[in-house]
Amino acid sequence: MAAAFEYRQAEEIRDVFARHGIRYLFIGKSGAILLGFPDTTQDADLFADKSQENCSALIVALRDLGFTLTDEQASEILRGKDFVQLKNGPFDLDLVFAPDGIERFDDAWNRRVEVERFPVCHPDDIIASKEAANRVKDRESLPRLRAFRDYWKNRR
Amino acid sequence: MDQSPAAVRKDWLEEFEAAARRPLSQRVKYAFIRTYKPVLDDAEFRAFDTMAEYREWCETNLPEWLGYGR
Numbered sequence: 001m002a003a004a005f006e007y008r009q010a011e012e013i014r015d016v017f018a019r020h021g022i023r024y025l026f027i028g029k030s031g032a033i034l035l036g037f038p039d040t041t042q043d044a045d046l047f048a049d050k051s052q053e054n055c056s057a058l059i060v061a062l063r064d065l066g067f068t069l070t071d072e073q074a075s076e077i078l079r080g081k082d083f084v085q086l087k088n089g090p091f092d093l094d095l096v097f098a099p100d101g102i103e104r105f106d107d108a109w110n111r112r113v114e115v116e117r118f119p120v121c122h123p124d125d126i127i128a129s130k131e132a133a134n135r136v137k138d139r140e141s142l143p144r145l146r147a148f149r150d151y152w153k154n155r156r
Numbered sequence: 157m158d159q160s161p162a163a164v165r166k167d168w169l170e171e172f173e174a175a176a177r178r179p180l181s182q183r184v185k186y187a188f189i190r191t192y193k194p195v196l197d198d199a200e201f202r203a204f205d206t207m208a209e210y211r212e213w214c215e216t217n218l219p220e221w222l223g224y225g226r
Contacts (some may be wrong), residue, residue: 004190007181033187038175038191073201081203083210088200100207116180133211139224144168151172
């Protein structure tokens with residue numbers, strides 16, 4: 001089991017992904033935390049563009065970050081999975097290519113928020129994906145997340 | 157302790173204000189925690205063709221208390 005995700009690792013994702021031109025966004029609670037939401041989570045969740053070009057670059061970037069992807073695992077990412085869970089690197093990472101509640105990557109990309117050069121889904125998209133996922137843990141976190149969204153919008 | 161919706165919302169707003177005063181690096185430091193999640197943490201790699209397939213896997217395989225069920 002990897003240790004808790006650290007800020008320097010978020011910076012590594014940002015810098016390595018930028019170097020490889022990856023199109024991605026922080027999503028889920030990890031995205032909300034980057035926006036200022038005070039809460040806890042375990043994993044970093046990234047919403048990545050599913051294009052072949054992006055996925056090819058993503059595999060190289062993940063290996064640069066220290067993930068030990070086998071060729072078979074890499075080919076699964078290339079084949080266009082909707083969800084990939086990685087626990088074979090320096091930190092745990094969930095890659096989401098088709099989050100519930102968000103129609104297209106480009107839509108979320110156009111609405112993204114940059115926080116210290118971290119590309120983050122707009123809080124409306126984070127909330128939309130949690131509403132659509134509708135798991136017990138989502139339903140528990142949504143009221144506070146909606147209150148944060150309102151607070152965040154008022155501050156801008 | 158007052159647990160009315162208005163009181164809870166006021167508490168939240170105070171937390172949001174406090175968080176906004178902290179640097180991002182500090183917010184991240186205290187936000188990411190690590191505890192063992194049975195089954196979920198027992199494989200190094202999983203990939204699902206669709207989100208529906210992933211959700212179904214979670215509901216079938218994960219302990220209910222983890223909160224991944226619907």
